Amino acid sequence: MSIVAGALFTAVCVGDLYVGWLAPRFGVPTPVTLRVPYGPMVIRERGDSSRITYEHTRIVVPRGAVLRESSDDHRTAFAFESLRRPPSLGHLLSTFTIHVFVCLMLTAYLRRFGQSRARLLRTQAGILMLVFGSLVLAKGLLLFTALPEFWVPMAALPLWVALVFDRRTAFLIEVAVAFVAASLLRFDLLLLCVLLVRGIAATLFFFNRRNPRQQMLMAGTLAGAAGAIGFIALTTLFQGRFDLAGDLMKGAGSYVLACLGGGLMAGVLARMLRDPAERLMGHVSREKLLDLTDLEQPLLKKMAAEAPGSWEHARAMANLAEASAAAIHADALLTRVGAYYHDLGKTVQPKYFIENLGHGERSPHEELEPDISADAIMTHVVMGAKILRDGKIPEPIVEFAYTHHGTQLVEYFWHKCREQGNPKGLGEDHFRYPGMKPQTKETAILMLVDSIEAASRTIMPPEQKKFEEMIQRVIFTKLSAGQLDESGLTIEDLRVMTSRMASTLVNMYHGRVKYPWQRESLAPSTATPLPSGVAAHARGRDASASKSPVPSVKSDSSVSASNRPTMPAAVQPSEPSAKDHDDLSGEK
Numbered sequence: 001m002s003i004v005a006g007a008l009f010t011a012v013c014v015g016d017l018y019v020g021w022l023a024p025r026f027g028v029p030t031p032v033t034l035r036v037p038y039g040p041m042v043i044r045e046r047g048d049s050s051r052i053t054y055e056h057t058r059i060v061v062p063r064g065a066v067l068r069e070s071s072d073d074h075r076t077a078f079a080f081e082s083l084r085r086p087p088s089l090g091h092l093l094s095t096f097t098i099h100v101f102v103c104l105m106l107t108a109y110l111r112r113f114g115q116s117r118a119r120l121l122r123t124q125a126g127i128l129m130l131v132f133g134s135l136v137l138a139k140g141l142l143l144f145t146a147l148p149e150f151w152v153p154m155a156a157l158p159l160w161v162a163l164v165f166d167r168r169t170a171f172l173i174e175v176a177v178a179f180v181a182a183s184l185l186r187f188d189l190l191l192l193c194v195l196l197v198r199g200i201a202a203t204l205f206f207f208n209r210r211n212p213r214q215q216m217l218m219a220g221t222l223a224g225a226a227g228a229i230g231f232i233a234l235t236t237l238f239q240g241r242f243d244l245a246g247d248l249m250k251g252a253g254s255y256v257l258a259c260l261g262g263g264l265m266a267g268v269l270a271r272m273l274r275d276p277a278e279r280l281m282g283h284v285s286r287e288k289l290l291d292l293t294d295l296e297q298p299l300l301k302k303m304a305a306e307a308p309g310s311w312e313h314a315r316a317m318a319n320l321a322e323a324s325a326a327a328i329h330a331d332a333l334l335t336r337v338g339a340y341y342h343d344l345g346k347t348v349q350p351k352y353f354i355e356n357l358g359h360g361e362r363s364p365h366e367e368l369e370p371d372i373s374a375d376a377i378m379t380h381v382v383m384g385a386k387i388l389r390d391g392k393i394p395e396p397i398v399e400f401a402y403t404h405h406g407t408q409l410v411e412y413f414w415h416k417c418r419e420q421g422n423p424k425g426l427g428e429d430h431f432r433y434p435g436m437k438p439q440t441k442e443t444a445i446l447m448l449v450d451s452i453e454a455a456s457r458t459i460m461p462p463e464q465k466k467f468e469e470m471i472q473r474v475i476f477t478k479l480s481a482g483q484l485d486e487s488g489l490t491i492e493d494l495r496v497m498t499s500r501m502a503s504t505l506v507n508m509y510h511g512r513v514k515y516p517w518q519r520e521s522l523a524p525s526t527a528t529p530l531p532s533g534v535a536a537h538a539r540g541r542d543a544s545a546s547k548s549p550v551p552s553v554k555s556d557s558s559v560s561a562s563n564r565p566t567m568p569a570a571v572q573p574s575e576p577s578a579k580d581h582d583d584l585s586g587e588k
């Protein structure tokens with residue numbers, strides 16, 4: 001990918017040098033603006049050829065100007081262009097190598113240190129496409145206008161990256177973009193410095209992601225001011241003096257105004273093209289995510305109507321997943337939305353999942369062979385992705401559907417198949433989910449929470465320590481199965497999440513003081529039936545208890561904010577399962 005991007009950048013950089021009709025000729029208007037980069041020049045004074053002066057300057061011959069041999073500037077610009085046309089093989093290879101190096105360093109950094117989605121190949125491809133677009137814009141501005149080169153609005157890209165990922169990533173992108181843009185003018189030192197100052201300032205001033213529209217304009221403007229100050233300081237350093245009033249009098253040709261205008265233009269561009277830029281980087285805006293949490297969304301209504309048990313499971317998961325993501329600074333809102341939509345595939349055949357069966361209702365799995373049952377369970381991953389894509393749900397949300405079970409085994413039916421002697425001679429892979437392992441922290445959190453939320457219902461009493469033990473067991477199971485290998489979750493993330501999830505669960509299941517009528521109704525002889533889903537969960541986790549009589553409620557925590565049913569010791573599992581939530585769904 002870096003080689004392709006490097007080749008594209010090189011094409012933009014030197015492509016015009018191969019076009020014959022763009023070459024300047026004396027006596028005719030120049031078809032493009034000719035620019036000699038800023039640099040030192042030795043000038044022999046007229047009249048007294050023994051006196052030479054040394055000064056820093058740049059030459060710009062505007063597009064359409066008739067080239068005259070009598071003009072020193074025109075002759076210098078012509079000589080500079082003649083040197084470049086056509087570019088030598090060495091020139092071409094050097095430009096290509098530098099661009100590939102920049103792209104390689106950028107993508108390697110993102111892969112190694114990038115935040116969640118920045119590590120994905122498609123996100124990096126999107127970023128490189130945005131760099132390419134910015135480069136084409138800058139090249140057009142340099143070739144077809146006579147405006148100073150400082151007008152190029154390269155700071156738009158770090159603003160988008162700061163919005164979508166974080167400012168640390170934006171900082172690196174800015175450095176890469178500044179080098180690539182400066183390569184258009186043979187790494188003009190002053191241009192490179194101003195672009196770096198402006199990009200870094202834009203990144204630093206973009207500190208409130210919750211109000212990006214105003215922030216982008218403000219960050220762009222302040223970055224422009226920083227760039228102008230940097231330009232004045234550097235010019236004074238190179239030339240010994242800087243005539244600010246004289247420069248401002250040039251109007252559109254003013255370099256100070258160009259430094260300011262380039263920053264402002266970057267802010268305006270970043271604001272105007274924010275949506276397509278976000279889409280290219282595979283990001284869903286906060287506005288869109290908030291819209292997707294609206295319970296009036298047709299797909300959510302469909303799930304609530306067709307698979308009510310699964311919908312309740314998704315909602316319970318959403319709270320836990322959001323808290324976990326927030327604890328490790330992952331995208332909490334994205335994780336919440338992912339939780340809402342991840343099991344939408346269950347609406348196709350809801351009765352194959354235990355949580356959607358009514359009290360006393362028979363499970364269709366009772367009449368099915370284990371491999372057919374496993375297929376029915378696994379189908380929800382594929383169908384979920386299809387339904388979401390058909391419903392025009394953004395791809396980062398669809399990702400939760402096909403990664404939340406990773407490539408795990410549907411263990412229950414695999415064991416059932418083996419217990420029956422495996423008459424069809426099926427392999428383990430036949431019982432493996434057809435998805436892929438979580439690629440981001442957010443999708444990995446959902447995979448963990450999918451199991452933890454179900455297992456948490458079996459923990460009694462609901463204490464921090466017991467929840468932590470159960471969560472650690474789930475995490476260890478996923479880790480040892482290699483399901484978290486590609487997620488980017490660190491050991492520290494797992495430790496912090498364990499603690500936060502346990503305290504969230506304690507709060508979700510905390511006990512309340514009983515009302516008098518409840519105390520009366522909870523006399524020792526009183527029995528309260530468990531909802532079928534919970535009873536089934538208990539059976540799933542402790543086969544020996546699966547034939548237990550209807551349990552009685554005896555704990556204070558039986559009356560909780562979430563109406564959590566309480567299981568007596570007889571039906572409580574000694575070891576909470578770390579199995580997949582849907583793996584248990586077919587046990588009834």
Ligand SMILES: [Fe+2]
Pocket residue numbers: 342343380404405582
């Ligand atoms: Fe699922």
Ligand SMILES: [Fe+2]
Pocket residue numbers: 313342343450581582
């Ligand atoms: Fe689920």
